[in-house]
Amino acid sequence: MQPLTAEAFVRVMDAYAQVLAEFRDVLNELDNRIGDGDHGTNMARGFSAVAEKLKASQPTTPAAGCQTVAMTLLGTVGGASGPLYSTAFLKLSAAWNGRADVDEEALRGGVAAALEGIMARGRAAVGDKTMVDVWTAVQRELQTEQPLDAQRAVEAAAAAALATKPLTARKGRAAYLGDRSQGTVDPGSLSSALWFAELFAAMSEGVVKPQWDLSAL
Amino acid sequence: MQPLTAEAFVRVMDAYAQVLAEFRDVLNELDNRIGDGDHGTNMARGFSAVAEKLKASQPTTPAAGCQTVAMTLLGTVGGASGPLYSTAFLKLSAAWNGRADVDEEALRGGVAAALEGIMARGRAAVGDKTMVDVWTAVQRELQTEQPLDAQRAVEAAAAAALATKPLTARKGRAAYLGDRSQGTVDPGSLSSALWFAELFAAMSEGVVKPQWDLSAL
Amino acid sequence: MKKLMNNVNAYVDELLDGLVAAHPHLERVPGTQVVVRKQLADKVALVSGGGSGHEPAHAGFVGTGMLDAAVAGEVFTSPTPDQVLSAIRAVHRGKGVLLVIKNYTGDVLNFEMAAELAEAEGIPVAKVIVNDDVAVDGSTYTVGRRGIAGTVFVHKVAGAAAEAGASLDEVQRIAQKVIDNTHSMGMALAPCTVPASGRPSFELGEDEMEIGMGIHGEPGTHRAPLAPVSDVVNTLLERIFAHTPAKPGDEVAVLVNGLGATPLSELYIANRAISEQLAARGVRVYRTLVGEYMTSLEMAGFSISLLRLDDELIPWLDAPTDAPAW
Amino acid sequence: MKKLMNNVNAYVDELLDGLVAAHPHLERVPGTQVVVRKQLADKVALVSGGGSGHEPAHAGFVGTGMLDAAVAGEVFTSPTPDQVLSAIRAVHRGKGVLLVIKNYTGDVLNFEMAAELAEAEGIPVAKVIVNDDVAVDGSTYTVGRRGIAGTVFVHKVAGAAAEAGASLDEVQRIAQKVIDNTHSMGMALAPCTVPASGRPSFELGEDEMEIGMGIHGEPGTHRAPLAPVSDVVNTLLERIFAHTPAKPGDEVAVLVNGLGATPLSELYIANRAISEQLAARGVRVYRTLVGEYMTSLEMAGFSISLLRLDDELIPWLDAPTDAPAW
Numbered sequence A, B: 001m002q003p004l005t006a007e008a009f010v011r012v013m014d015a016y017a018q019v020l021a022e023f024r025d026v027l028n029e030l031d032n033r034i035g036d037g038d039h040g041t042n043m044a045r046g047f048s049a050v051a052e053k054l055k056a057s058q059p060t061t062p063a064a065g066c067q068t069v070a071m072t073l074l075g076t077v078g079g080a081s082g083p084l085y086s087t088a089f090l091k092l093s094a095a096w097n098g099r100a101d102v103d104e105e106a107l108r109g110g111v112a113a114a115l116e117g118i119m120a121r122g123r124a125a126v127g128d129k130t131m132v133d134v135w136t137a138v139q140r141e142l143q144t145e146q147p148l149d150a151q152r153a154v155e156a157a158a159a160a161a162l163a164t165k166p167l168t169a170r171k172g173r174a175a176y177l178g179d180r181s182q183g184t185v186d187p188g189s190l191s192s193a194l195w196f197a198e199l200f201a202a203m204s205e206g207v208v209k210p211q212w213d214l215s216a217l
Numbered sequence C, D: 001m002k003k004l005m006n007n008v009n010a011y012v013d014e015l016l017d018g019l020v021a022a023h024p025h026l027e028r029v030p031g032t033q034v035v036v037r038k039q040l041a042d043k044v045a046l047v048s049g050g051g052s053g054h055e056p057a058h059a060g061f062v063g064t065g066m067l068d069a070a071v072a073g074e075v076f077t078s079p080t081p082d083q084v085l086s087a088i089r090a091v092h093r094g095k096g097v098l099l100v101i102k103n104y105t106g107d108v109l110n111f112e113m114a115a116e117l118a119e120a121e122g123i124p125v126a127k128v129i130v131n132d133d134v135a136v137d138g139s140t141y142t143v144g145r146r147g148i149a150g151t152v153f154v155h156k157v158a159g160a161a162a163e164a165g166a167s168l169d170e171v172q173r174i175a176q177k178v179i180d181n182t183h184s185m186g187m188a189l190a191p192c193t194v195p196a197s198g199r200p201s202f203e204l205g206e207d208e209m210e211i212g213m214g215i216h217g218e219p220g221t222h223r224a225p226l227a228p229v230s231d232v233v234n235t236l237l238e239r240i241f242a243h244t245p246a247k248p249g250d251e252v253a254v255l256v257n258g259l260g261a262t263p264l265s266e267l268y269i270a271n272r273a274i275s276e277q278l279a280a281r282g283v284r285v286y287r288t289l290v291g292e293y294m295t296s297l298e299m300a301g302f303s304i305s306l307l308r309l310d311d312e313l314i315p316w317l318d319a320p321t322d323a324p325a326w
């Protein structure tokens, strides 16, 4: 694991914005099946704004970058995912305050704080078929594996996203479908897993990002 | 020509109600092309009520029968055709007042009065592509051919209805179509021609009613 | 055909029941399709009506300061004279009755016959014929223009004058003045289905619209490819301004009328274009109504009506009314 | 997709422009999608909002005696907290602000974050969460019921109390009382099309209807064969009465809400069945609203909302308002 600098953070967010543009229709389609079909549009809109803001503001620390991400998402995403991702980045920013870069320990603290923030705001628990499932999987990897194996963490995130497929949603719009929410991967879980793949790839050379079999989502 | 008794009048109206039930869709279809598609429904509704009223009231003169027809149409048809047919029968009733039956001379006076009534109410002239075209054709036959050849009169009515096809409507709902009203027979002209066929067939044995080639309407 | 209904033959009867159930100051004249105010005032009475399927027109405009009675025919079919006569009898309070008739042969003939019957009974009846639709106006035929959504301005202004005690002649004059100053034009994106027929009233391609559409699906000036609503508004206003007496500096009331299926959001988007384009023409908007005032069942589309105002009309336009649909 | 619009990305912006152009007592907070009353009173302020596409909700309920501000998100997407914060700031007059939030995760989260930001600025903010939709109510999940058309009753009653000078606590209490006594359920005959997607939100067979449909096309209890509207009304009322505290002898206000494409005539036919069935249940109807109050673009269908009334709520329900859509 190599510590994440401010420049590397900006590159991660830029790469993530591109990934979201690619996955926009996939995320919309998943959300269409069990929600209102806008998760891809919401995320792509928000994170393309984030990428631009970061390029323009050139943050000098990861914390400052996270603050910009949080504020930008807050004003551009809306829906359920907007405040949740915004909260996550606000908590990351607070956790990394004063640091020039993010090492493994800072990451551990940051992810725990972010997850706590998401759960406090969204009131979802693990297994409710939300992004909480993915953040929890990563947080567990960070807690139990020291030093962290970045490849395992990426795979744990992807596995957690896929594991939402058979679940019945108990939070968010998909919850209104009851049992009919089974059989589709939660779109917010997928978007979170995609972010962790970019993050860990930037912090550890040689990480292989998951190949998503779209027909299995 | 044999004079039309009250009983024969009731039979004419009964037969006409049946013809209208058969021609309802045809009349609707013509009206659909150049109007609002309800002429068949309107006429079938009105004249089936007429047939019932006449059966129940057993009029003792054709004039009394016409009075019943006029009042029944007034309360059941609506649209443009309701007041026009109602006016026609009101004028027939007035023209035939005091008579036990209707001979050729009475018919001549009645049709002239009815046509005058239709024109006074609807303000249409011959060639405006309305029922006036058919009533005028019959009225001309009655004026010019004495004694009347009933078969010729029936055919003149049918020919006048068919002759509305190439015309541009200048009265009624079809007029809003302008040139697009060309190429369709006026539904009110057809319903009038159908009535004259029943009337003359009842007053003259051996009259052959026109065969309508639906595809030519 | 997907409709919220029970029995196609009771469509009008049931909707009138549901309407008076919702609006306790209205009632039906028993045995008729006539809706009247329960509390009739000692004044000139206003009666309007026409085929059903245009709700809230016309029963939704019955109330203090608007109509005293509305006569409902079958869907898209003019009511019969006996029905109109029932309405006239029900609301006449000795000061005479004004009939507000839309210019369709059927409406004109049935209302005229009712007027003759009422006058034979000694009831003074005057009439005005609304012909605001500038879509169809040519010299090739002689039926004149159709009456569409602008009719609502006549109900409102003449109704207010009647409520204030104007005489029959005076109410008729004011109603005619509104008619002379009201011009409308509509367009459609999708047809409606008359319950009794079950078939769409016309067909339009996925990229087509009909300009000048009437409120029963009668076609208008032409069919055109779908265009941005600002262009559509421009087309309609061009033609309206070829007829309206409104000039730069004049004040108008604007009615942006939905035909049934068009969302209010789209009507507001249209109104944005309308208000911009009126401003560009130097015409001042005194008041704007946006919503469904005279519909065509579930037709998609809208119409624009302009009423040129003056100092006489403005107070009547603004006068209070409890008619549910104003 | 056939819509009266110019630019899909400016859909909300243009509709808000058209709305304030039509209603001169309303204005936009510059640079936002917030609509506010021009004349703010020295009282507790009410703010509501949500995704767009539900017009007239919510901007149409801004006016004296109802809302002070409405926040409009993208079509069917909750507005962002900064927008809600702008609304709160714009209408706060020192007496605090009540947020009326419909129970969707997105709405709740965004409004809550805005509330926190406003409180950090020293503005007292209270909130209520409307959850009138009894279609989705089970123990298998924990998000609770959705907020749909009954929300309008909250705006009206709480807005009137605020206008009369009630304190923030008091307005919140009254709003919550309305929520506790409001229950709704809807159904759909045909889907809508979100402008940005261009595709229908769901598919229904020619003889099918969806019972319990939400206002964004979220499904409800089940799909069923098309039935006479009296049976549909019975199905909806059965479920509503499983939740409403209204008992025989109680008085209710009824809202028969069209989802967008359904003609008013059909809503009246539905209301006939509703008023008959409520009478059969011994429930008295104090007041009925029939029309489009909270739509889903051009979805076809309707919902029924019942508000159980008492002596405290009735005067607020009847209090005057100049909100255009009440």
Ligand SMILES: Nc1ncnc2c1ncn2[C@@H]1O[C@H](COP(=O)(O)OP(=O)(O)O)[C@@H](O)[C@H]1O
Pocket (backbone or CB within 6 Å): A031, A035, A036, A037, A038, A039, A040, A042, A043, A078, A079, A080, A081, A082, A084, A118, A121, A122, A123, A124, A129, A130, A131, A132, A171, A172, A173, A186, A187, A188, A189, D078, D105, D106, D107
């Ligand atoms: N209460 C919650 N806690 C955590 N995550 C949630 C919650 N509700 C929804 N989500 C996440 O948000 C995603 C949906 O986001 P999005 O579609 O953008 O918003 P909306 O549901 O308002 O349309 C879901 O896939 C889920 O992962």
Ligand SMILES: Nc1ncnc2c1ncn2[C@@H]1O[C@H](COP(=O)(O)OP(=O)(O)O)[C@@H](O)[C@H]1O
Pocket (backbone or CB within 6 Å): B031, B035, B036, B037, B038, B039, B040, B042, B043, B078, B079, B080, B081, B082, B084, B118, B121, B122, B123, B124, B129, B130, B131, B132, B171, B172, B173, B186, B187, B188, B189, C078, C105, C106, C107
């Ligand atoms: N002014 C008129 N004078 C004579 N006949 C007319 C006139 N207007 C319409 N008609 C006749 O009425 C027929 C249409 O009747 P109908 O469809 O029942 O009424 P509506 O046009 O009101 O729907 C036309 O085909 C035409 O023959």
Ligand SMILES: [Mg+2]
Pocket (backbone or CB within 6 Å): A031, A035, A036, A037, A038, A039, A079, A173
């Ligand atoms: Mg979504």
Ligand SMILES: [Mg+2]
Pocket (backbone or CB within 6 Å): B031, B035, B036, B037, B038, B039, B079, B173
């Ligand atoms: Mg017709």
Ligand SMILES: [Mg+2]
Pocket (backbone or CB within 6 Å): B036, B038, B079, B080, C076, C077, C078, C106
């Ligand atoms: Mg007709």
Ligand SMILES: [Mg+2]
Pocket (backbone or CB within 6 Å): A036, A038, A079, A080, D076, D077, D078, D106
């Ligand atoms: Mg959404």
